Amino acid sequence: xxxxxxxxxxxxxxxxxxxxxxxxxxxxxxxxxxxxxxxxxxxxxxxxxxxxxxxxxxxxxxxxxxxxxxxxxxxxxxxxx
Numbered sequence: 001x002x003x004x005x006x007x008x009x010x011x012x013x014x015x016x017x018x019x020x021x022x023x024x025x026x027x028x029x030x031x032x033x034x035x036x037x038x039x040x041x042x043x044x045x046x047x048x049x050x051x052x053x054x055x056x057x058x059x060x061x062x063x064x065x066x067x068x069x070x071x072x073x074x075x076x077x078x079x080x081x
């Protein structure tokens with residue numbers, strides 16, 4: 001799954017366009033490398049998002065098969081580290 005779709009489907013971002021904007025501004029990293037929106041996410045990858053004041057890191061546990069997942073099931077797909 002593409003990183004922009006992944007961020008949206010596991011409820012890290014509200015909209016895919018927000019995820020694409022974050023990627024174009026180079027604040028999203030996979031395994032400590034800046035990536036483009038088309039980069040594929042794999043199980044075990046570490047996604048880092050650098051916000052203005054802080055950064056958050058997520059480990060990919062599972063790739064969703066649907067377009068969106070309920071917020072209550074977010075822990076099945078990602079784990080904040």
